[in-house]
Amino acid sequence: xxxxxxxxxxxxxxxxxxxxxxxxxxxxxxxxxxWYVQYPGEGLQLLLKATKADDKGSNKGFEATYRxxxxxxxxxxxxxxxxxxxxxxxxxxxxxxxxxxxxxxxx
Amino acid sequence: xxxxxxHPSRVICKSGTSVKIECRSLDFQATTMFWYRQFPKQxxxxxxxxxxxxxxxxEQGVEKDKFLINHASLTLSTxxxxxxxxxxxxxxxxxxxxxxxxxxxxxxxxxxxxx
Numbered sequence: 427x428x429x430x431x432x433x434x435x436x437x438x439x440x441x442x443x444x445x446x447x448x449x450x451x452x453x454x455x456x457x458x459x460x461w462y463v464q465y466p467g468e469g470l471q472l473l474l475k476a477t478k479a480d481d482k483g484s485n486k487g488f489e490a491t492y493r494x495x496x497x498x499x500x501x502x503x504x505x506x507x508x509x510x511x512x513x514x515x516x517x518x519x520x521x522x523x524x525x526x527x528x529x530x531x532x533x
Numbered sequence: 534x535x536x537x538x539x540h541p542s543r544v545i546c547k548s549g550t551s552v553k554i555e556c557r558s559l560d561f562q563a564t565t566m567f568w569y570r571q572f573p574k575q576x577x578x579x580x581x582x583x584x585x586x587x588x589x590x591x592e593q594g595v596e597k598d599k600f601l602i603n604h605a606s607l608t609l610s611t612x613x614x615x616x617x618x619x620x621x622x623x624x625x626x627x628x629x630x631x632x633x634x635x636x637x638x639x640x641x642x643x644x645x646x647x648x
Contacts, residue, residue, distance in 0.1 A: 460636070469537075469626070470577075470639040515576065521567050521628070521637070525576045 428453040432516045432524025439506055439531050447501040447527045449490075449516035458519035459483075459492055459499040464526075465512045473501075473514070506531045535561045537629050539640035546617055547648055554612045554643045556627030562607035563629030567637065568600075571624040583610050617647040 433448040451459065461473040461483070474483030479494035488503045499516060508531045516524040536559040546552050556566060565584050569577040581597075583589040583604035591597045599621075601613040610629070614621055624644055628637035 462637075462639075469641040470628070472636050472638075475636060521569075521577075521579045521582070523569075523577045523579070528574075 428457070428518055428520055428522050430516050430518055430522050430524040433527055434525050435527040435529065437527060437529045439529070441508055441531055441533050442505045443531075445501070445503040445506045445510075445529065447514055447516075447529070449499045449501065449524055451497050451499065451516075451518055453497075453518055453520075456494075459490070460517040460519070461488070461490055461499070461501050462515045462517060462523075463512045464515065470515065508533055535559075535629075535638040537563075537627065537638045537640040539625075539627060539643050541643060542641065543644045543646075545646045545648065548618055549616055551613055551615045552617055552645060554614075554625055554627075554645075556610045556612070556629070556640050558608045558629045558638070561629075561638075563610075563638075564607060565635075566604055566610040566627055566629045568602060568610070568612050569626045569628070571626055571642070573624075577626060580612075614645065617645070619647045621645065622647045 429452045431450050458477045460475045462470045463473045464470045474485040476483040476492035482491045490501045511531050513526045513528045515526045538557045540555045568580045580595045581589045581591045583602045589602035604610040626642045628639045630637045
């Protein structure tokens with residue numbers, strides 16, 4: 427069945443460091459791919475998405491490219507901020523979620 | 534953005550009782566809603582998919598008679614945990630969207646504690 431494998435972390439970075447969170451998937455057909463973020467004490471919210479191969483989703487400085495050949499949707503940000511500290515979830519459109527990656531950014 | 538509310542945010546109940554959790558889409562119509570459990574420091578586990586006006590589709594291993602889902606309108610879905618036991622204690626989250634492939638908007642979650 428469909429599944430998502432995500433780098434679990436936790437990940438601790440200094441402010442302005444480069445971030446990569448790996449996500450690969452197994453699915454039949456051509457799923458849409460999502461990154462959701464859960465800030466402390468809040469519900470999940472959409473960070474970005476891509477609906478077809480080679481699409482790049484971007485938001486708040488985060489980017490992820492839908493790579494069908496490697497079945498991946500890695501999340502990247504060039505310079506993280508303390509306010510980016512949260513848990514990040516990769517997901518398929520059938521609501522299969524990765525394990526979540528807790529990111530802590532230190533000043 | 535679209536808002537989904539959940540009520541209650543926290544509930545404590547005795548073993549053997551039933552608890553109802555409401556999920557409402559406040560400013561949009563959710564033709565599909567999803568229910569999840571989230572264990573501490575773990576990911577969301579999809580429990581079931583509910584479509585307005587039809588029966589919910591449960592994931593493998595989820596007891597449909599224990600976790601009753603009703604999606605009677607385009608803005609309200611309810612999850613009833615029947616005959617709750619301590620192992621049902623968890624964080625329950627709902628989400629709603631325009632369809633299964635659409636962006637999902639998540640509720641803030643309900644913390645259930647069964648004594």
